[in-house]
Amino acid sequence: MTEQPLSLVVLVSGSGSNLQAIIEAIDAGLPARIEVVISNRPQALALTRAASRNIPTRVIDHRECTSRDEFDARLDSLLSELDPQLVVLAGFMRILGDPLVRRWHGRMLNIHPSLLPDYRGLQTHRRVLEAGEQWHGCSVHYVTAELDGGPVIARARLEVHGNDDEASLKSRVHDCEHVLYPTVIDWIARGRLTLADDTPMLDNKPLRQALTFEAPQLMEAAS
Ligand code: GAR
Helix, strand or coil: CCCCCEEEEEEECCCCHHHHHHHHHHHCCCCEEEEEEEECCCCCHHHHHHHHCCCCEEECCHHHCCCHHHHHHHHHHHHHHHCCCEEEECCCCCCCCHHHHHHCCCCEEEEECCCCCCCCCCCHHHHHHHCCCCEEEEEEEECCCCCCCCCEEEEEEEECCCCCCHHHHHHHHHHHHHHHHHHHHHHHHCCCEEEECCEEEECCEECCCCEEEEHHHHHHHHC
């Protein structure tokens, strides 16, 4: 029996390199289908990436909304109409309000460029460098109303080098994101990962702590 691919809606704001990685993972066998890409920015390069693969796109321009609530209501209504099995935030730079996030509880993922719970929020690469951290990375987590605070599923960890600057760190974190995010989506698509109450369950076992992959091994396994 052929399984139905997992239906995804991907939310973006910017360049969309994570979207591209998901598209390529689907090409390579990830059992999912991107129904629509939604951006809050009309100029997002991610929209061009989607359109070039004939993936339908929609824009809800946050600047045309008079309030956060109005933006959320429009997004929620579009998501309800599309009714995907999973909403994937891929560089989506809007904070979503409580009611919307609650409605999509357990069906909404985010990727964040830090080793959560450390360095929530913006400018993570710069803040990690300024603090002189030895380790940096990225995390995939279920979205809850707490900003970058939902249950973390998996992380990729890389060592900060003495000669790293913001650009090099960002690029190395991106490389990890492009492997980690499709990996987690694949677990969901194959029914291996669910959220029970607020605990991710992988292969029927609770993930009390995020799975942490070392970047070199993660990249090696993906190559
Ligand atoms: C990624 O690094 C992602 O982790 C980050 O934005 C970048 C988007 O890149 N997301 C956040 O900071 C969300 N808090 P992309 O548009 O090339 O995928």
